[in-house]
Amino acid sequence: MPKNSKSNTVSVGLLQMSCDERPELNFKKGVSRIGEAAKKGAQIVCLQELFRSQYFCQTEDTELFKLAESIPGPSTDALSRVAREKKIVIVASLFEKRTPGIYHNTAVIIDVDGKIVGKYRKMHIPDDPLYYEKFYFTPGDLGFQTHDTRFGKVGTLVCWDQWFPEAARLTALSGAEFLFYPTAIGWLPGEKDEMNQAQHSAWETIQRAHAIANGLFVVVVNRVGREGNLTFWGQSFVADPFGRIIAKASADKEEVLVVECDLNKIEETRQNWPFLRDRRIDSYAPLSARFLEPSSTKR
Amino acid sequence: MPKNSKSNTVSVGLLQMSCDERPELNFKKGVSRIGEAAKKGAQIVCLQELFRSQYFCQTEDTELFKLAESIPGPSTDALSRVAREKKIVIVASLFEKRTPGIYHNTAVIIDVDGKIVGKYRKMHIPDDPLYYEKFYFTPGDLGFQTHDTRFGKVGTLVCWDQWFPEAARLTALSGAEFLFYPTAIGWLPGEKDEMNQAQHSAWETIQRAHAIANGLFVVVVNRVGREGNLTFWGQSFVADPFGRIIAKASADKEEVLVVECDLNKIEETRQNWPFLRDRRIDSYAPLSARFLEPSSTKR
Numbered sequence: 343m344p345k346n347s348k349s350n351t352v353s354v355g356l357l358q359m360s361c362d363e364r365p366e367l368n369f370k371k372g373v374s375r376i377g378e379a380a381k382k383g384a385q386i387v388c389l390q391e392l393f394r395s396q397y398f399c400q401t402e403d404t405e406l407f408k409l410a411e412s413i414p415g416p417s418t419d420a421l422s423r424v425a426r427e428k429k430i431v432i433v434a435s436l437f438e439k440r441t442p443g444i445y446h447n448t449a450v451i452i453d454v455d456g457k458i459v460g461k462y463r464k465m466h467i468p469d470d471p472l473y474y475e476k477f478y479f480t481p482g483d484l485g486f487q488t489h490d491t492r493f494g495k496v497g498t499l500v501c502w503d504q505w506f507p508e509a510a511r512l513t514a515l516s517g518a519e520f521l522f523y524p525t526a527i528g529w530l531p532g533e534k535d536e537m538n539q540a541q542h543s544a545w546e547t548i549q550r551a552h553a554i555a556n557g558l559f560v561v562v563v564n565r566v567g568r569e570g571n572l573t574f575w576g577q578s579f580v581a582d583p584f585g586r587i588i589a590k591a592s593a594d595k596e597e598v599l600v601v602e603c604d605l606n607k608i609e610e611t612r613q614n615w616p617f618l619r620d621r622r623i624d625s626y627a628p629l630s631a632r633f634l635e636p637s638s639t640k641r
Numbered sequence: 642m643p644k645n646s647k648s649n650t651v652s653v654g655l656l657q658m659s660c661d662e663r664p665e666l667n668f669k670k671g672v673s674r675i676g677e678a679a680k681k682g683a684q685i686v687c688l689q690e691l692f693r694s695q696y697f698c699q700t701e702d703t704e705l706f707k708l709a710e711s712i713p714g715p716s717t718d719a720l721s722r723v724a725r726e727k728k729i730v731i732v733a734s735l736f737e738k739r740t741p742g743i744y745h746n747t748a749v750i751i752d753v754d755g756k757i758v759g760k761y762r763k764m765h766i767p768d769d770p771l772y773y774e775k776f777y778f779t780p781g782d783l784g785f786q787t788h789d790t791r792f793g794k795v796g797t798l799v800c801w802d803q804w805f806p807e808a809a810r811l812t813a814l815s816g817a818e819f820l821f822y823p824t825a826i827g828w829l830p831g832e833k834d835e836m837n838q839a840q841h842s843a844w845e846t847i848q849r850a851h852a853i854a855n856g857l858f859v860v861v862v863n864r865v866g867r868e869g870n871l872t873f874w875g876q877s878f879v880a881d882p883f884g885r886i887i888a889k890a891s892a893d894k895e896e897v898l899v900v901e902c903d904l905n906k907i908e909e910t911r912q913n914w915p916f917l918r919d920r921r922i923d924s925y926a927p928l929s930a931r932f933l934e935p936s937s938t939k940r
Contacts, residue, residue, distance in 0.1 A: 507806030516933040551850030
């Protein structure tokens with residue numbers, strides 16, 4: 343059986359890092375942290391969003407497209423070797439060059455045999471001050487998926503997707519046991535502490551809610567440290583299928599967090615809170631609308 | 642202008658009550674609490690789920706269908722008079738008899754002139770130990786709607802709907818500024834305190850998340866007190882469009898909570914966190930599926 347023998351438990355590793363200006367050093371650090379997590383018993387590890395580089399979307403600069411690489415490519419080749427060597431599943435967020443002019447913010451799922459079992463291209467792309475992602479990333483065209491791995495059914499979403507219950511639901515409906523969110527989110531300069539805390543609370547709350555609504559494990563991996571004008575707020579966490587935070591990293595330190603997840607909790611929670619049973623699928627078609635103008639509602 | 646002159650503020654009143662075995666006394670209490678809320682400045686008041694009676698769904702008993710009434714009917718007639726007299730918008734949850742054999746758990750929205758401007762029939766019906774609602778309530782067939790009132794655009798959902806992000810989203814897309822949730826939720830006997838707190842936390846968290854995802858005010862009105870085997874947990878609250886709880890009632894006392902809501906916060910929040918801009922409406926059609934079998938996903 344793929345799981346631990348004594349129970350239906352899977353250990354996930356969250357690699358919360360700070361990033362240097364030199365991609366090769368970040369990559370090396372990521373690989374070394376995967377080793378650390380494996381040593382601590384992790385079976386599925388997740389790296390933060392775009393872990394190979396600093397979060398470059400703070401400016402719009404065509405020079406930065408040089409950071410993109412093909413998938414498969416040098417990074418996935420190296421990570422495949424690590425996965426095989428450590429017998430570990432790796433969720434890695436990369437800047438994908440698909441063809442000149444089409445770049446994606448992509449998460450790759452590599453199984454214990456080193457094979458790429460799936461790829462998720464970030465579907466919801468932000469564009470806010472210091473998060474100019476619409477300049478770099480073509481919106482994903484692979485939809486929402488779950489990938490079978492040796493240690494569990496893995497769904498991946500990326501950062502801004504966090505704010506969209508539709509994304510979490512669709513991934514859950516495709517069978518996910520884990521929803522991984524590689525993330526790069528931080529505080530802007532000069533904000534009041536109260537606003538900073540409110541932002542962090544909203545971010546944590548909505549992701550706990552995805553765990554609750556869908557009865558699965560949510561695993562969020564964020565970076566730490568100051569880069570340019572952003573101070574990344576860390577606080578990577580795991581929420582169980584009832585939305586309880588069962589592990590959480592600090593706001594300012596690099597960490598390798600290894601967390602046991604009991605997969606039996608998924609079915610147990612869904613039997614006690616049978617939300618999936620009661621969805622009114624006959625009435626959800628208008629979710630494909632941008633807005634329901636007053637004239638189109640029954641008043 | 643319908644709003645307060647000095648700003649774009651609307652005061653909502655949350656009527657958190659305990660219920661007696663005699664419906665006429667509960668109704669009278671409700672009416673008196675509406676008066677209290679009006680005196681405190683409330684412009685839109687919301688009563689808890691099925692406020693005219695105790696929460697009768699703890700057993701399955703055909704005798705209890707006697708509690709149902711037509712809409713319009715005696716309760717809405719009386720509430721319309723109150724609305725007109727107090728110049729207040731009322732959201733009232735009633736047990737609707739539509740025809741023999743078709744009963745609904747319905748929220749009625751009555752405007753300041755006493756007219757029923759809208760009706761929402763609970764779409765998601767629970768069936769859990771002590772919440773045997775599928776026996777009593779035919780699932781709603783009016784979909785998700787927003788109703789224009791003198792004091793704001795009112796969307797209503799009822800209790801179990803709380804767990805479905807789809808319901809909140811569809812109501813928000815129909816233009817709601819407020820999402821009212823009349824509710825009857827409580828603790829089962831003999832549960833550990835830790836589990837009780839986890840349940841309450843999940844309930845509060847997912848509703849705060851609806852406010853965050855949709856950038857609107859969420860207003861939840863729950864009952865208090867012990868009835869049969871359930872201890873209703875109160876803690877009615879208002880969350881602002883950023884998911885911050887701006888007012889919250891106790892777990893065990895009747896309360897008339899009147900809370901100022903600044904409608905400008907809706908647009909301000911949505912401009913800063915432009916989630917509605919970035920929804921991937923080209924990819925949400927599978928939300929109308931019950932489950933996406935592995936063979937139907939791209940693997």
